[in-house]
Amino acid sequence: MNLPVRKLTRSFYDHDTVTVARDLLGKYLVHGARVGRIVEVEAYVGPHDRASHSSRGRTARNAPMFGPPGVAYVYLIYGMYCCMNVVTEGEGHAAAVLLRAVEPVAGISGKTNGPGLLCRAMDIDRRLNMHDLLSDDFYIAEGEAGEFRIVKRPRIGVDYAGVWARRHLRFYIAGNPFISRR
């Protein structure tokens, strides 16, 4: 298969985070020869979002969220998995989209139906934190044409976030078999 080359531009990421989250569905995440089609995401819309890492101010860990859009924010969770986010909106906005599941397209072995699993399967770890997604080895590209329905649900694992836990900020492609189970 030819690698997807219609790379998303900076302006794609420089928009409302919910819009970017929904628009990321169906796009291709590319890391070297590994390619996955994004099928599930979550929006973390800013410091006012109590579920967002940015909600308690800027720290060493969440610093990428406060930077320019189109950059990866990769962090370690539970000592053993990484989660990958894409920074959105203008610098200082401190919002991002978490990639929760991809559908294997090329070069992938292992499960991809969860944020930690997809990072493991695509060899994404903290070395790629703050990596520009307009680079040549790690980027997101346009998907194939085709319609799909988008399901909206509350985000996973953020029950501590009060009213923000109820907001429908998790988005996935209806009926896709690679959605994370919870």
Place this chain on the structure above:
DNA sequence: CTCGGGATGCGT
């Protein structure tokens, strides 16, 4: 420095 908890995943 200590210490509690976490945007997880897997087995029981």
Place this chain on the structure above:
DNA sequence: CGCATCCCGAGG
């Protein structure tokens, strides 16, 4: 439900 496994961030 328990647990692996460790960094992060708050507090002393």
